Amino acid sequence: MAVLVYAEHVEGQFKKSAFEVVSYAKEIARNGNTQLVAICVGEISDEALGKLGAYGADKVLAARYAALNTFSSSAYASAIADAANRENADIIILSNSFSGKGLAPAVSVKLNAGIVAGAIDLPKTEGGKFIVKKLAFSGKAFAWVELLSAKKIISLNPNSYRIVDSPTSTIIESFEANNTPDSKVSVKEVIRSTDKVSLPEAEIVVSGGRGLKGPENWAILEDLAAALGAATACSKPVSDAGWRPHEEHVGQTGIVISPNLYLAIGISGAIQHLAGVSSSKTIVAINKDPDAPIFKVADYGIVGDALEVVPKLTQAIKAFKG
Amino acid sequence: MKLLVCISNVPDTTTKVTFTNNNTQFNTSGVQFILNPYDEIALSKAIELTEGGNGTVTVIHVGDVAAEPTIRKALAIGADDAVRINAEPHDAYFVASQIAQYVKDKNFDLILTGRESIDYNNALVAGMLGEMLQIPSVSIVKKLDLIGNEIVVEREIEGGKEVLNVSLPAIVSCSEGVAEPKIPNMRGIMSARSKPLEAIEATEAGKLSNIVEYTTPEPRGSVKILGAEETEKLVELLHTQAKVI
Structure with a gap:
């Protein structure tokens, strides 16, 4: 055995x-x-x-x-x-x-x-x-x-x-196994994105929703992710709108994740989204709507405009990390 | 070109999940069932590949008669015919065994599935089928092109992606990006009623696993709300209280 x-x-x-x-x-x-x-x-x-x-x-x-x-x-x-x-x-x-x-x-x-x-x-x-x-x-x-x-x-x-x-x-x-390589499948190309933290394995995930208003505002989210050493993710409406690639979509019909820290930024928290992130150990929500369902699952919340709060949070993280 | 798409009948994504029978069964009462969203992507791709009379698309489902509205939906989207293997599946191995048994002598060129069903999230049937049928199986593909008697697929791997050439026959499990989900039009809905839907009985298959109980996550504690100016306080709480940074 x-x-x-x-x-x-x-x-x-x-x-x-x-x-x-x-x-x-x-x-x-x-x-x-x-x-x-x-x-x-x-x-x-x-x-x-x-x-x-x-x-x-x-x-x-x-x-x-x-x-x-x-x-x-x-x-x-x-x-x-x-x-x-x-x-x-x-x-x-x-x-x-x-x-x-x-x-x-x-x-x-x-x-x-x-x-x-x-x-x-x-x-x-x-x-x-x-x-x-x-x-x-x-x-x-x-x-x-x-x-x-x-x-x-x-x-x-x-x-x-x-x-x-x-x-x-x-x-x-x-160890030598009793097998021959598969001639029916050949690898044409492998593309590594080594600079990025892999989403399913990430300990910290910074995720954006429609509250960020457009793909042009993603830089502030990426800055925050970089300061935290985090992977970036998004909600379904964001990947459906083509603001971010599909592989960043977390939720019931995307990737289910369980990081130590999940930051939901401008995400209202539809039931499909919550399903995919609710096993995160700590959830932080930043949203301007105090009644957004995301606050029901969050451990910490900031009610405010993501575009104003996120850069300040990035500064605070950088100051903390020295 | 002969295509087969394996479909699941799953609770609508807005469903609040509850259980009955001492938490041993999913409570279907009042639940709206839908075609599994990833299977919808696989089906849409199959229809795209056979456009212009370039082949046929069959859908297959392992389950009881309650799934027939979902199977009709697949026919309305554009599948040519459907097969339902009448059984109450208890695990992925059972489902894959039934499909393998059906496929054996049918000469399908390409078998598509969704990357996983959104109820049990196993992502197993495509891989099991490949092994049972001894043909290549590629999981979690986000791009698929047909070139001659080969497919070129792009799949996610750890820290990147891999592009593979795969000779047919083959099995592919499809993720977002493979195709835009097709919405049935009125003509599709009308014609779906008269398209063939064959029900066949399941064959014997071993039982390797069994769900003994379901539980639901503990409700999370209440939220601590901070002001928009309190970002430094948040960092401090994440460090000293939550201990996550």
């Missing part, structure tokens, strides 16, 4: 979500009194792999052969499923990231394993059951899902589990 965790890296560097899933998987392994095996796919240094030991990986499998140097869902899924079989892992953990969303269902079918997609807490295992809490109805509710299969997969939402130090002496092993 073992717990297997897929630790995702981008061009040889782990992101925060990788350490979150390893920390989460370590706690499950500890509760099950078993070892934690991590698998990494693609080119990455031993030094980088060793970092997983800090969060509790007893063994790291490095599937570094050339066929896997560009991302291919089917080849990656094969490597993860092979590793689960060879390590006799009965619980497999992935991040519910963009690539995790492609991999997890394929691994599920390969292993005939039930899956909880978008878990937000550790499994409950009382009475021989295995039940995991996940977001449902785009954040309006939680579903408690029981996994009934022998092998079980959990994909963990970003920002749902804290990173926990758990220093372990880790062994790095090369």
Whole structure:
């Protein structure tokens, strides 16, 4: 028995979500009194792999052969499923990231394993059951899902589990999976936007609505985001109007996020928007309408014109950070 | 070109979500159901790709008869025919198994789904189908072009985007940006009534998971309102009280 965790890296560097899933998987392994095996796919240094030991990986499998140097869902899924079989892992953990969303269902079918997609807490295992809490109805509710299969997969939402130090002496092993690269899919181009904070993983999100009056006013929001080291987001009317790209839309039909701090600026707070942001730990609302529904879910509110308040707030943040 | 679009019947986005039966079932009483917004995007793209007589669009739904108004809506938007697999699905694996069983001998060139349904937010069916049918499956695509017997798709990845060439047959889950949702016109609504909607019985599929309970988020505490001049005070509270900066 073992717990297997897929630790995702981008061009040889782990992101925060990788350490979150390893920390989460370590706690499950500890509760099950078993070892934690991590698998990494693609080119990455031993030094980088060793970092997983800090969060509790007893063994790291490095599937570094050339066929896997560009991302291919089917080849990656094969490597993860092979590793689960060879390590006799009965619980497999992935991040519910963009690539995790492609991999997890394929691994599920390969292993005939039930899956909880978008878990937000550790499994409950009382009475021989295995039940995991996940977001449902785009954040309006939680579903408690029981996994009934022998092998079980959990994909963990970003920002749902804290990173926990758990220093372990880790062994790095090369791993070769029984697969061939997928000839039906080829990567034409990869475009990295490294200067931007990824929205699902961001700890602070600055989000704008129609109260900003037009795309020309987004600079003040971006200044505030830069001062806070935050990602930028927007409401649905803003992306529908083409003021901001669709991938910034948070809400029920956009991205559901759970940052530590969510700043809703000029957003009235329709039920669809609130669904997507209500699991944020702290919510700040800036809106000129004191009756706006956003104030019902906010922890702190400023009633005022966003165009006047935001630059002052940016100054205050800069002064605070020195 | 033969296209298949997988559709879900979901509660309207304005629904206040409640549960019955000891919090084990979603309370559908008084709830307006709609075509899942992401599936609407997938369907609109499929119709766009077959415009000018360049193929057919079939929609498929796994669920009970209550979904038929939503299926008719898909026909009104422009799908040519529809299939409903009669079952009460309990998880994504069941849904994908039913669709895979149906698709097996039908030679679809392209299967589209929405990126996720807005009720269970699993985003699993497209990936499972790819594995079951052994054809490529690409998740969370925001741009899709058909070029010969290949599609070029742009999908989101961590910290950027990836452009892929994928040979057909293939499965794609569609996000915002793939197409503008089409609104049915009067002719579409009239013709939808007479378009074929076939109901077939579900086949056996293993049960891998089960929802045992639903809960709703705790109500949040009350808001502390500050004046428009108190931005420094807000920063101090975020630091000392909320401890988030």
